[in-house]
Amino acid sequence: MAIPSYATRGERIWHYLFLGICGLVFLFLIGPLLVIIPLSFNSQPYFTFSKEMLTFDPAGYSLRWYHDFFTSSAWLNAIKNSFIIGIASTFLATVLGTVAALGLSSRYMPARGVIMALLISPMIVPLIISAAAMFFFFSKVNLAQTYVGVILAHTALGIPFVIITVTATLSSFDTTLIRAAHSLGANPTRTFFKVVLPLVTPGVVSGALFAFITSFDEVVVVLFIAGPEQRTMPIQMWSGIREQISPTILAVATLLVLLSMLLLTTLELLRRRSERLRGVTPE
Amino acid sequence: MSESPEAPLRTADGVPLKVSLRRTVRRSKIKALLLVTPLLAFLIIAFVMPIVEMLWRSVDNPEVSTYLPRTAAALERWDGTDLPDEEAFAALAEDLRVGQAERSMGTLASRLNYEKSGMRSAISRTARGAANLEPPFRESLVDAHRAWGETDTWRLIKRESRPFTPSYYLAAVDRQMSPDGEIVKVPEHMRVHATLFWRTLWMSAVITGLTLLLGYPVAFLLASLPARRSNLLMILVLLPFWTSLLVRTTTWIAILQSQGVLNDVMVALGVVADEARWQMIHNKMGTIIAMTHILLPFMILPLYSVMKTIPPSYMRAARSLGGKPFLSFRRVYFPLTIPGIAAGGILVFILSIGYYITPALVGGQSGRFITNYIAYHMQTSLNWGLAAAIASILLFVVIICYLVFNRLIGVDKVKLG
Numbered sequence: 018m019a020i021p022s023y024a025t026r027g028e029r030i031w032h033y034l035f036l037g038i039c040g041l042v043f044l045f046l047i048g049p050l051l052v053i054i055p056l057s058f059n060s061q062p063y064f065t066f067s068k069e070m071l072t073f074d075p076a077g078y079s080l081r082w083y084h085d086f087f088t089s090s091a092w093l094n095a096i097k098n099s100f101i102i103g104i105a106s107t108f109l110a111t112v113l114g115t116v117a118a119l120g121l122s123s124r125y126m127p128a129r130g131v132i133m134a135l136l137i138s139p140m141i142v143p144l145i146i147s148a149a150a151m152f153f154f155f156s157k158v159n160l161a162q163t164y165v166g167v168i169l170a171h172t173a174l175g176i177p178f179v180i181i182t183v184t185a186t187l188s189s190f191d192t193t194l195i196r197a198a199h200s201l202g203a204n205p206t207r208t209f210f211k212v213v214l215p216l217v218t219p220g221v222v223s224g225a226l227f228a229f230i231t232s233f234d235e236v237v238v239v240l241f242i243a244g245p246e247q248r249t250m251p252i253q254m255w256s257g258i259r260e261q262i263s264p265t266i267l268a269v270a271t272l273l274v275l276l277s278m279l280l281l282t283t284l285e286l287l288r289r290r291s292e293r294l295r296g297v298t299p300e
Numbered sequence: 301m302s303e304s305p306e307a308p309l310r311t312a313d314g315v316p317l318k319v320s321l322r323r324t325v326r327r328s329k330i331k332a333l334l335l336v337t338p339l340l341a342f343l344i345i346a347f348v349m350p351i352v353e354m355l356w357r358s359v360d361n362p363e364v365s366t367y368l369p370r371t372a373a374a375l376e377r378w379d380g381t382d383l384p385d386e387e388a389f390a391a392l393a394e395d396l397r398v399g400q401a402e403r404s405m406g407t408l409a410s411r412l413n414y415e416k417s418g419m420r421s422a423i424s425r426t427a428r429g430a431a432n433l434e435p436p437f438r439e440s441l442v443d444a445h446r447a448w449g450e451t452d453t454w455r456l457i458k459r460e461s462r463p464f465t466p467s468y469y470l471a472a473v474d475r476q477m478s479p480d481g482e483i484v485k486v487p488e489h490m491r492v493h494a495t496l497f498w499r500t501l502w503m504s505a506v507i508t509g510l511t512l513l514l515g516y517p518v519a520f521l522l523a524s525l526p527a528r529r530s531n532l533l534m535i536l537v538l539l540p541f542w543t544s545l546l547v548r549t550t551t552w553i554a555i556l557q558s559q560g561v562l563n564d565v566m567v568a569l570g571v572v573a574d575e576a577r578w579q580m581i582h583n584k585m586g587t588i589i590a591m592t593h594i595l596l597p598f599m600i601l602p603l604y605s606v607m608k609t610i611p612p613s614y615m616r617a618a619r620s621l622g623g624k625p626f627l628s629f630r631r632v633y634f635p636l637t638i639p640g641i642a643a644g645g646i647l648v649f650i651l652s653i654g655y656y657i658t659p660a661l662v663g664g665q666s667g668r669f670i671t672n673y674i675a676y677h678m679q680t681s682l683n684w685g686l687a688a689a690i691a692s693i694l695l696f697v698v699i700i701c702y703l704v705f706n707r708l709i710g711v712d713k714v715k716l717g
Contacts, residue, residue, distance in 0.1 A: 028625055039521045042514045046596060047536045049551040050543060052561055056554060064554040065564050113339040120335025125328035132336060134706060139347055141702045143654020145671045146354070146691045147347070149678055153357060153688070154350035173347040176339065234544045236657050241678065254546045258553065258661055267554065270547040277542040281535065 050274055057082055057267035064264065082268035092269070095253040099233055102164065102249060106171035107229040113172070114179030114228075115221050121180070122187035133180075140177035147174070148241040155242050162244030170238045175228030182227060186220025186291070219291035223284050230280060351695070358688035361465035363411040364457060367404055368395045372461035380455050388454070389437035396423070396430035414683060415467060415476070416456055422447035452479035468689035473497075493690065496670040503588060503669070504652035508599075510592045511648050512641065515599035519640070522600070523607035541597035549661050552590040556580040556662075582664030590662050595651055599644040606640030639709065646705040650698055670694060 020032050060079035061067050069077025086092050120126060121133060139147060151170050152161060160166035194216070198208040236251040243252070250269070257266045309317040365372050370391035378384040399405040405427045412419035422445045433440045442449040456479065460467075470476055470483060474491040478484045485491070518537070522530045540548060555561045558577045566572040580586060610633065618628035656671040663669070670690060677687035 031625075035517060036521075039517050042518045042596075043533070043536045045514065045593065046540050049548065049555060049593065050540060053547075053551045053554060056561075063559070064557065065559060065561050113342055117336045117339035120332040123328060123332035123335075125325055126332040126336070127329050132340065134702075135348070136339065136343060138702075139343070141650060141698060142351070143656070143671065143694060143698060145654060145656040145674050146695050146698075147350070149674055149687055149691050150350035150354040151346075152678065153684070154353045157353075169346045173343060176343065230542065234546070236546065251544070251546050254550070255657070255661075258546070258550060266550055270544075270550050273544045273547050274539075277539060277544070281538055281542050 053267050054271050054274065057264060057271040059264055059267075062264055064267070082264045085263075085265045086268050086272075089265070091248075092250075092253060092265070095248050095250045098247055099250040102167050102171060102239075102247070103229050103232040105164075105168045106175055106232045107225050109168070109172040110175035110179050110228040111221060111225040114176050114224060115183050118180055118183035118187060121184055122190075136180050137177045139173045144174075144235070144237040148238040151238060152241040161242050162247070164247055167239060167243050167247050170242060171232040171235060174235065174238065175231045178227035178231060179221075179224035182224035183217070183220050186217055189295075190216060191295075216291070216294055219287040219294075223287050226280055226284060230277075354688045355692050357685060358468050358692045359464045359466070360685070361460060361463055361467075363408050364461040365463065367399055367408040368392065368457065368461070370395050371457060375454065375458040375461065378454070378458065380451070380458065383438070383449070383451055384454050386436060386438050389441050389448070390435065392448070393430060393433045393437045393441060396427045397433070400427040400430050410682075412456065412460065414471065414686070415460065416453070418447060419453070419456075421445075422453070455479050455481075468685040469693070471686050472689040472693055493670070493673060496668065496673055497693075500653050500669045500671070503584065503667075504649050507588055507591050507595060507652050508645050508648045510588070511596050511599035512645060514592070515596055515603055515644065516637075516641075519600050519603035519607055522604050523610075524612065537597050537600050540593070541601075545594060545657060548594050549590055549658050552586070552593065552662060553581060556586055556589065581662050582667070584663070584667040586662035586664065587659045587667035587669075590658050591652060591655060594658060595648045598647050598651060602643040602647065603637065603640040606637055606643070610636045643705070643709045646701055646708070650701045650705070654694065654698060 020029060024032070055070065056064065056066065058078045058080065059067060059070060060077055060081060067077050068074075071077075117136065121129065121136075126132070147170075151166075155161040155166045155170070160169065190213075194212055195208055198212045199205075203211065234251060235249075236255050239247065239249050239252050240255065243249070254266055254269060257263065311317055311320045368391075371388060374388040374391040375384060378388060396405070399408065405423055409420040409423040412423065426441065426444045426448070429444055433444065447453045459477070459481065467477055471486075472493050474486050474494045475483050476486050522533055522537070525533065553560070557563070558579065558581075560581075562580070563572065563577045567574050567577065572578060580589070614632055614636070615628055618632040619625070623631065653669070654671060655669060656675060659667055659669040660672050660675070663672070671694070674687050674691050674694070677683045677690065
């Protein structure tokens with residue numbers, strides 16, 4: 018965004034002021050995440066920078082909170098649970114969601130608006146309401162405090178994300194490609210695997226990633242319907258923040274920030290791949 | 301032989317084209333529906349039924365008719381003016397005796413205690429001695445607890461023997477039913493919910509306003525930069541978006557608490573005295589700061605996707621036609637971004653009024669939302685009917701916002717990332 022040559026002095030000042038404001042907002046967005054990374058290497062059990070840390074004295078830094086994290090059976094168990102629940106619910110949500118998205122993208126889908134609104138609703142209904150409702154219902158059918166209960170609940174919460182990303186991918190899918198493949202002599206199976214699948218996969222994978230992160234980060238529903246055996250990472254963090262606040266949480270937080278960077282990179286690569294496959298050159 | 305122009309067009313196998321087309325369309329419809337059915341069935345069982353069950357629970361009133369069936373039947377003919385007759389007292393004595401033997405009076409006692417304090421002890425104390433009650437039951441029951449000598453108690457039992465009750469909804473808005481059946485406000489010191497509903501709404505409005513204020517310039521910058529640089533800056537928006545909610549809440553605790561980073565910096569710089577550190581957390585301010593940060597990407601992304609579609613030449617045209625920068629912005633650019641403002645605003649508002657985790661962790665007493673009271677009634681007071689009623693009211697508000705959103709923007713326009 019360059020300043021045009023005809024800009025007046027006032028406009029120039031305003032332009033730099035505007036850039037400054039944007040810079041501050043970016044700082045507000047990203048600053049907090051950057052602050053906790055060094056804090057997690059604190060050798061003291063405090064949530065702030067010690068004098069040694071500010072003077073870059075090596076004694077101020079340590080890996081003790083990471084050590085705590087990787088040797089604590091409670092944390093390791095919580096990670097295990099998070100992955101079990103996350104992977105199972107992502108699988109269910111992706112399979113059910115992708116199949117349904119195929120139907121929803123059909124031109125002949127009846128009552129599309131109503132059905133779409135219903136399928137998206139788990140994303141709109143506040144989590145605490147879903148959690149309370151599922152608690153009442155799952156207790157009645159003996160699913161509360163079981164892995165199956167938590168997985169089913171998280172599947173419901175992940176479905177809207179799969180639906181949104183996959184229908185978006187399908188809506189930009191050029192159906193003439195299928196006819197082109199047929200006219201070039203490919204049979205339907207070959208067309209599906211060679212043409213349709215590669216184009217749709219990025220959408221499905223990013224939907225699955227959204228569903229996974231939804232489950233992996235979900236606190237409220239687990240808080241209500243899980244038993245002590247299904248303690249997940251977010252629950253462990255939640256009780257850590259409320260009860261015994263220790264910098265181990267900052268170490269976990271740092272690891273989770275790294276995980277989100279990884280996810281973000283994956284999604285960006287998927288987006289580029291999908292654009293390349295469609296023949297859209299990135300600007 | 302050529303067909304006359306009036307004859308219907310036919311497909312190769314001789315079926316009229318219209319019929320064939322209709323058949324194909326129906327087949328496609330069924331196929332599409334079949335693809336959606338598994339998911340629809342799953343969601344109805346795992347999501348819709350729980351919500352319906354919760355709505356049901358918010359008006360469901362089974363306790364009196366289940367645990368005091370004889371009393372409820374005896375009171376049916378009672379006109380409610382004076383104490384009921386001996387038959388009703390005898391029925392109550394029998395119900396209490398049976399209930400005590402089956403140890404089922406606890407639920408009933410807490411249910412009636414929501415309506416009239418003192419009912420818990422009246423029921424549990426009388427039930428304990430119910431086996432030894434002698435006729436005439438009227439005298440012996442009033443002897444056992446004076447509550448049975450009050451007409452209001454009997455009116456309450458008669459009223460609550462109905463299968464449905466509005467009392468959870470009344471309690472959710474700090475009202476109750478007086479003994480005469482009128483709706484009155486609860487005593488001053490017990491009014492909590494209405495305040496919390498209003499606080500949730502106005503704080504969500506403040507948070508929505510702040511995200512708009514902070515998000516608008518950033519979205520504008522991102523939309524007007526060349527793709528390569530805006531993609532780079534977009535990472536700064538998407539990274540917090542993808543980072544765990546708890547992580548972001550934790551970082552705000554680390555930064556804002558009285559022994560936290562910001563206060564330490566301020567003390568070191570001499571801006572704040574060590575003993576007068578700022579209280580920025582465990583109050584309204586903590587909730588507003590942390591939630592503005594968490595919800596900001598939800599404002600920026602819809603704004604960005606709308607601004608991206610506005611050709612930059614519009615602004616140049618406005619300028620070349622003599623518009624001053626501010627006027628051109630206000631009359632040309634800003635109106636075009638209103639759909640984005642509406643989308644982002646409603647989205648942030650919906651998410652905000654339903655937030656539970658962040659207010660619970662950084663809100664303290666004064667920065668709590670109504671959602672925290674749903675959790676409180678679910679887990680601590682165990683008044684599930686009331687929790688269901690509050691949740692239903694909140695759900696109603698959210699659905700209204702959602703319908704507005706759907707009407708204005710359309711849910712299939714929602715994009716992620």
